[in-house]
Amino acid sequence: MSQSFSEEAFFEKVVNLCKRRGFVFPSAEIYGGFKSTYDFGPLGVALLRNIKNLWWDTIVNKRADVVGIDAAILSSPKIWETSGHLANFTDPLVDCKNCKERFRPEEGITKCPKCSSTDLTQPRAFNLMFKTYVGPVENESNVAYLRPETAQGMFVNFQNVVKTMRLKPPFGIAQIGKSFRNEISPGNFIFRTREFEQMELEYFVPPNQADEWFSYWLKERFKWYVSLGIPESKLRIRHHSKEELAHYSKQTADIEFLFPWGWGELEGIANRTDFDLRAHSNASGKDLTYFDQATNSSYFPFVIEPAAGANRSMMAFLIAAYDEDIINSEKRTVLRLSPDLAPYKVAVLPLSKNAELIKIAKNISESLRKEFACDYDDTQSIGRRYRRQDEIGTPCCVTVDFQTIEDHAVTIRNRDTTDQIRVPIVGLIETLNNHLTKLKNY
Numbered sequence: 193m194s195q196s197f198s199e200e201a202f203f204e205k206v207v208n209l210c211k212r213r214g215f216v217f218p219s220a221e222i223y224g225g226f227k228s229t230y231d232f233g234p235l236g237v238a239l240l241r242n243i244k245n246l247w248w249d250t251i252v253n254k255r256a257d258v259v260g261i262d263a264a265i266l267s268s269p270k271i272w273e274t275s276g277h278l279a280n281f282t283d284p285l286v287d288c289k290n291c292k293e294r295f296r297p298e299e300g301i302t303k304c305p306k307c308s309s310t311d312l313t314q315p316r317a318f319n320l321m322f323k324t325y326v327g328p329v330e331n332e333s334n335v336a337y338l339r340p341e342t343a344q345g346m347f348v349n350f351q352n353v354v355k356t357m358r359l360k361p362p363f364g365i366a367q368i369g370k371s372f373r374n375e376i377s378p379g380n381f382i383f384r385t386r387e388f389e390q391m392e393l394e395y396f397v398p399p400n401q402a403d404e405w406f407s408y409w410l411k412e413r414f415k416w417y418v419s420l421g422i423p424e425s426k427l428r429i430r431h432h433s434k435e436e437l438a439h440y441s442k443q444t445a446d447i448e449f450l451f452p453w454g455w456g457e458l459e460g461i462a463n464r465t466d467f468d469l470r471a472h473s474n475a476s477g478k479d480l481t482y483f484d485q486a487t488n489s490s491y492f493p494f495v496i497e498p499a500a501g502a503n504r505s506m507m508a509f510l511i512a513a514y515d516e517d518i519i520n521s522e523k524r525t526v527l528r529l530s531p532d533l534a535p536y537k538v539a540v541l542p543l544s545k546n547a548e549l550i551k552i553a554k555n556i557s558e559s560l561r562k563e564f565a566c567d568y569d570d571t572q573s574i575g576r577r578y579r580r581q582d583e584i585g586t587p588c589c590v591t592v593d594f595q596t597i598e599d600h601a602v603t604i605r606n607r608d609t610t611d612q613i614r615v616p617i618v619g620l621i622e623t624l625n626n627h628l629t630k631l632k633n634y
């Protein structure tokens with residue numbers, strides 16, 4: 193990347209591209225937006241869905257030892273009382289006595305960020321869970337919470353899943369879904385929002401194998417980001433100190449990405465021990481141990497949890513892919529997304545608005561659509577259409593020109609190099625598949 197602008201300006205460019213090209217829109221924009229919430233547009237939802245599908249494919253479909261569930265978002269307060277979230281899932285909050293601003297005291301902050309007053313309250317614990325009421329009566333017996341993590345759905349269904357799927361540790365239960373946290377300082381676009389999507393795996397193991405599986409999952413998850421195009425130089429692993437560990441964790445390491453504002457967590461891998469199963473077992477009176485027929489004894493498995501954020505990783509993939517270069521003395525913006533992530537794998541473009549070219553191009557796009565997410569565009573000049581596809585990360589453009597009528601061939605343009613090759617329409621799906629595979633291994 194010929195990056196001669198500041199990190200701040202670079203981030204601004206990525207955010208602008210997200211809006212301009214339909215990846216992410218501010219929520220309730222026509223009313224001036226709503227408190228750091230965002231809506232995913234047509235290309236954003238495609239990218240996000242690709243991320244989630246690739247995660248599910250790697251974690252569930254391609255493994256014999258992991259199954260999935262989809263638990264409710266609205267959940268019983270008993271779950272959160274038992275998991276420790278009601279008591280412990282808090283952030284410190286400071287009030288400015290001068291201007292009444294409320295903020296999270298980052299390390300070393302002694303002044304109000306709004307008015308610079310030093311007349312501040314002591315930090316108070318603020319619970320991050322969203323509370324609501326189920327049914328028409330708003331009283332304490334009808335309180336429910338929006339889940340702040342998907343993990344508890346796996347713990348409270350532990351016996352249901354073990355029994356129905358006849359599983360034996362080591363095995364995992366995976367889930368992708370929305371979580372909600374009343375973050376005090378949401379920000380950095382979709383990095384920290386109050387409503388977000390998580391991709392979590394709870395991997396249940398015999399306690400004496402926990403350390404080994406912790407290392408295994410840390411390595412696997414690191415490799416996943418690299419396999420989807422994030423350079424290793426922009427990733428690091430950070431082990432938590434004892435003081436930093438969550439109330440349920442014996443060991444945690446974060447996979448961090450170098451965001452324009454510094455290192456930030458993409459995913460946490462934690463050894464949650466048997467904390468959750470034991471606590472739910474005690475509180476519910478239900479047996480949540482695993483009965484091992486080989487030893488004729490029961491035990492609480494330990495849990496290794498890789499917990500990733502879908503939206504946060506989308507942000508990292510976009511930042512890692514954003515590039516600007518010069519092609520034929522013209523500046524262009526290009527998203528060098530892995531073909532696996534790209535919203536469209538291919539775009540079909542007739543060279544001009546000639547009826548015959550349009551007909552051929554539409555036929556080609558219809559047949560390609562059976563295999564790939566495929567865009568079709570016959571508006572503006574061909575140069576501008578290439579620029580648009582570069583900006584949204586489409587790895588291949590198929591162009592139909594006047595010669596196509598004679599030779600039944602088209603050109604395939606490579607997003608990254610802009611090189612073009614001429615190939616027959618017959619066998620185009622296979623040719624494109626080969627191209628996409630090559631691009632994946634760049």
Ligand code: ATP
Binds near residue numbers: 373382385457500504
């Ligand atoms: P942070 O320290 O950034 O608040 P966390 O350690 O509380 O994150 P976890 O509880 O480990 O996060 O959640 C797992 C993953 O869920 C995170 O690595 C992140 O990718 C995602 N995540 C957590 N909170 C948010 C949020 N407010 N907005 C977007 N993604 C989030």
